[in-house]
Amino acid sequence: xxxxxxxxxxxxxxxxxxxxxxxxxxxxxxxxxxxxxxxxxxxxxxxxxxxxxxxxxxxxxxxxxxxxxxxxxxxxxxxxxxxxxxxxxxxxxxxxxxxxxxxxxxxxxxxxxxxxxxxxxxxxxxxxxxxxxxxxxxxxxxxxxxxxxxxxxxxxxxxxxxxxxxxxxxxxxxxxxxxxxxxxxxxxxxx
Numbered sequence: 340x341x342x343x344x345x346x347x348x349x350x351x352x353x354x355x356x357x358x359x360x361x362x363x364x365x366x367x368x369x370x371x372x373x374x375x376x377x378x379x380x381x382x383x384x385x386x387x388x389x390x391x392x393x394x395x396x397x398x399x400x401x402x403x404x405x406x407x408x409x410x411x412x413x414x415x416x417x418x419x420x421x422x423x424x425x426x427x428x429x430x431x432x433x434x435x436x437x438x439x440x441x442x443x444x445x446x447x448x449x450x451x452x453x454x455x456x457x458x459x460x461x462x463x464x465x466x467x468x469x470x471x472x473x474x475x476x477x478x479x480x481x482x483x484x485x486x487x488x489x490x491x492x493x494x495x496x497x498x499x500x501x502x503x504x505x506x507x508x509x510x511x512x513x514x515x516x517x518x519x520x521x522x523x524x525x526x527x528x529x530x
Contacts, residue, residue, distance in 0.1 A: 357506075366499045372423050374462070381470065413463075425459050468484045469482050469504075503519035
């Protein structure tokens with residue numbers, strides 16, 4: 340991504356958009372599947388002057404980036420036939436009741452254990468690596484990079500995975516993550 344984004348401040352506009360996906364033969368599901376979405380792991384909110392992406396300038400990572408990315412993927416999955424989404428706050432409330440803290444990555448409790456606790460057939464885990472707004476003398480833009488995967492909680496099979504990244508001059512990361520999620524789900528449905 341750094342080579343894509345290395346550019347001298349003030350040079351012409353640039354837009355880079357990359358979506359990689361893979362899926363199992365079980366996606367899209369042929370029968371009803373209850374899916375829970377967890378808040379994605381994400382970088383902390385804050386402002387910095389440095390970024391390996393984009394031009395020189397000021398970079399801001401907003402609050403609640405993990406929720407924003409999880410909600411973007413959820414809003415696209417709602418339109419997939421046979422997917423019934425269980426609200427993220429409800430899934431996280433049940434985990435809290437069982438004293439489990441789990442967000443984003445599937446390296447915490449055994450996924451099959453979660454299948455016994457949660458009223459879902461599959462969970463979406465995700466990780467946001469970059470979610471920034473930048474401002475420089477030439478304008479503003481957004482940078483987003485994240486990955487997500489849907490795992491069957493009964494078999495631990497990965498039903499799909501997506502790796503998405505974009506740099507867009509004039510774009511805001513909140514809109515970019517929606518566009519990336521839309522493209523990723525579309526690719527998963529047409530492959």
